[in-house]
Amino acid sequence: MKIVACVKAVPEEQDISIKPDHTLDLSKAELKVGQYDLNAVEAAVQLQEATGSEEPLLVSIGTPKGLKNTKLQKAMLSRGAGALFGVADDSLDSIDALATASILAAAITKIGGVDLVVCGEGSGDIYSQQVGPLLGQLLGFANLNAVSRITPRGEKLEVERTLENEVEVLEVTLPAVLSVTTDINKARIPGLKEILAAGKKPITVWGAGDLAMTAASNIEVISTLAPPKAERKQIVLEGDSDENISQLADNLRKVL
Amino acid sequence: MSKLAKVFVFAEHVDAMRELAQGAAQLGETTALIWAGDKSQAGGTDTVYYLGELSNERILEHYAPTIINLIKTEQPSLVLVESSRKGRLMAGIIAAAMGTSVLADAAQITVDNGVVTQRMVYGGAALSTERSTAPTTVATVSAGIFEATDTGKAANLVEVPFIAPAPTVKCLERKIKAGESVNLRAAKRIVAVGRGFTSPEELQLAEQLAAAIGAEVGCTRPIAEEEKWMDKARYIGVSGVMAKPELYIGIGISGQVQHMVGVSSARTIIAINSDKNAMIFNQCDYGIVGDLKTVLPALTAKLSK
Numbered sequence: 001m002k003i004v005a006c007v008k009a010v011p012e013e014q015d016i017s018i019k020p021d022h023t024l025d026l027s028k029a030e031l032k033v034g035q036y037d038l039n040a041v042e043a044a045v046q047l048q049e050a051t052g053s054e055e056p057l058l059v060s061i062g063t064p065k066g067l068k069n070t071k072l073q074k075a076m077l078s079r080g081a082g083a084l085f086g087v088a089d090d091s092l093d094s095i096d097a098l099a100t101a102s103i104l105a106a107a108i109t110k111i112g113g114v115d116l117v118v119c120g121e122g123s124g125d126i127y128s129q130q131v132g133p134l135l136g137q138l139l140g141f142a143n144l145n146a147v148s149r150i151t152p153r154g155e156k157l158e159v160e161r162t163l164e165n166e167v168e169v170l171e172v173t174l175p176a177v178l179s180v181t182t183d184i185n186k187a188r189i190p191g192l193k194e195i196l197a198a199g200k201k202p203i204t205v206w207g208a209g210d211l212a213m214t215a216a217s218n219i220e221v222i223s224t225l226a227p228p229k230a231e232r233k234q235i236v237l238e239g240d241s242d243e244n245i246s247q248l249a250d251n252l253r254k255v256l
Numbered sequence: 257m258s259k260l261a262k263v264f265v266f267a268e269h270v271d272a273m274r275e276l277a278q279g280a281a282q283l284g285e286t287t288a289l290i291w292a293g294d295k296s297q298a299g300g301t302d303t304v305y306y307l308g309e310l311s312n313e314r315i316l317e318h319y320a321p322t323i324i325n326l327i328k329t330e331q332p333s334l335v336l337v338e339s340s341r342k343g344r345l346m347a348g349i350i351a352a353a354m355g356t357s358v359l360a361d362a363a364q365i366t367v368d369n370g371v372v373t374q375r376m377v378y379g380g381a382a383l384s385t386e387r388s389t390a391p392t393t394v395a396t397v398s399a400g401i402f403e404a405t406d407t408g409k410a411a412n413l414v415e416v417p418f419i420a421p422a423p424t425v426k427c428l429e430r431k432i433k434a435g436e437s438v439n440l441r442a443a444k445r446i447v448a449v450g451r452g453f454t455s456p457e458e459l460q461l462a463e464q465l466a467a468a469i470g471a472e473v474g475c476t477r478p479i480a481e482e483e484k485w486m487d488k489a490r491y492i493g494v495s496g497v498m499a500k501p502e503l504y505i506g507i508g509i510s511g512q513v514q515h516m517v518g519v520s521s522a523r524t525i526i527a528i529n530s531d532k533n534a535m536i537f538n539q540c541d542y543g544i545v546g547d548l549k550t551v552l553p554a555l556t557a558k559l560s561k
């Protein structure tokens with residue numbers, strides 16, 4: 001079974017600061033692997049281990065700054081995947097979900113023979129939860145989200161979906177795109193050995209020109225602004241002495 | 257605000273159907289609902305396109321080719337989609353088939369030279385305003401942005417002929433989840449717990465405080481998604497419940513933006529955390545640096561007096 005997991009490099013949210021004009025300053029934010037994509041990689045690796053197939057491949061669309069950064073490449077490859085395919089171009093910064101999905105579709109088609117694509121629940125920055133569903137339709141594969149368990153059943157997969165009020169158990173014929181939930185597994189934490197080994201794994205980075213794709217967008221981002229911050233009193237008592245707790249109780253009573 | 261010619265609604269739950277039908281009426285000259293399942297529940301729009309029953313043999317996803325064909329034929333200007341899991345999947349499928357992207361998780365929708373939506377990005381650190389000029393715009397809509405209409409306005413019901421999908425997904429079983437129903441969005445007071453709690457038993461300390469002040473208990477995402485100590489309907493934040501309490505008490509919660517946006521409109525925010533550098537202290541009205549195991553029993557006792 002040839003498995004691909006889709007991972008996105010996203011800015012470390014702790015390091016995003018807000019400029020006086022309410023726009024975001026991302027310049028100090030280092031890129032990391034989207035938190036929820038780690039569950040997609042883990043799901044792909046566990047399925048590979050269960051079926052004895054070749055190590056899963058990773059595909060990531062982004063900018064050269066991210067995808068050619070060795071630390072990030074190692075972060076992606078130290079969790080059990082066998083190789084990384086990147087599509088990197090400065091024009092691919094902040095593209096919409098359909099454009100991302102169509103480039104992913106082109107890359108997956110170019111890789112060839114892919115049976116299963118695993119996406120995360122949502123990307124760490126935009127979190128639209130749409131790239132997987134769009135990709136499944138573009139590729140014409142079986143297409144499911146909210147997948148909370150994947151079990152191999154011969155040539156097929158048994159898949160559990162956790163929805164708002166019900167759980168579905170489905171039999172899926174490959175090829176398929178599955179978007180997994182964050183509780184499908186606990187993503188492994190790579191050790192030093194895995195990180196060193198990741199440096200030796202094959203990496204292919206394509207440019208935008210290497211793939212057949214049409215990324216015309218009819219969605220325009222008008223602005224991205226931090227919402228105004230509410231003023232808070234910030235009266236903080238240090239220490240859990242009985243006196244402090246009494247004072248907190250008094251303050252609390254005032255607002256009840 | 258100018259109106260769009262034709263606005264469609266796609267929902268799987270009745271509550272969302274009612275809200276989106278109201279939204280469609282505000283945004284469109286004519287409105288229609290795409291509905292599967294219990295026929296008698298459908299309404300609120302000028303037309304209902306009825307797909308058929310839902311069963312193990314025919315889950316919602318099996319109607320995808322039927323829905324795509326309907327949308328291609330009817331060419332609505334906008335499809336408002338419930339932001340449930342199945343809604344999100346169908347939104348992606350419809351949008352890809354129509355050659356457009358999805359305006360995801362719209363918290364506000366207006367018509368202004370296209371469809372303009374506002375949504376949170378970067379975990380709630382920013383609001384992104386986006387305009388779609390697609391011939392058919394697809395938007396998933398957050399709960400609670402339109403007031404629900406409760407009238408099942410006599411709609412013109414059209415039965416849509418079924419187009420069989422590729423036989424790649426077979427439903428083996430559907431189980432109703434035994435979950436409690438709680439509506440944190442409507443709660444006036446919320447006591448929320450985070451990873452500062454180290455066991456499910458310890459949560460009782462928060463439950464006792466909540467009982468003493470008549471509050472609902474909520475939590476951070478890891479408490480629900482990773483530890484599974486609480487139902488997912490109880491986690492607050494950008495990917496969970498966007499609450500509007502008057503009072504919020506965050507206990508053992510670091511105060512990261514993804515969680516705090518869910519309570520940012522609270523009139524009073526109180527924080528209990530053992531780390532004096534925790535981010536939540538910069539966003540609270542009253543706070544105490546202390547161990548929750550010490551603070552909670554004492555606080556509950558004082559408030560119960």
Ligand SMILES: Cc1cc2nc3c(=O)[nH]c(=O)nc-3n(C[C@H](O)[C@H](O)[C@H](O)COP(=O)(O)OP(=O)(O)OC[C@H]3O[C@@H](n4cnc5c(N)ncnc54)[C@H](O)[C@@H]3O)c2cc1C
Nearest residue numbers: 450451452476477493494495496508509510515530531548
């Ligand atoms: C795309 C995306 C979406 C997300 N959406 C959400 C969301 O909707 N909601 C959400 O909640 N999170 C969300 N998250 C996760 C979020 O980033 C944080 O990881 C999470 O909110 C942290 O939870 P926490 O505060 O419980 O845990 P931690 O950050 O681990 O904080 C635990 C706190 O407990 C304190 N503590 C420890 N022991 C004690 C003690 N004995 N007494 C008192 N205090 C103690 C610690 O000092 C610490 O501050 C999202 C993340 C991403 C990437």
Ligand SMILES: Nc1ncnc2c1ncn2[C@@H]1O[C@H](COP(=O)(O)O)[C@@H](O)[C@H]1O
Nearest residue numbers: 006061119120122123127128129130131
């Ligand atoms: N630029 C990208 N490169 C690779 N995979 C991506 C990219 N963007 C999104 N994905 C995948 O699609 C999922 C959903 O993303 P989103 O729709 O942005 O929330 C993510 O969890 C990833 O698995």
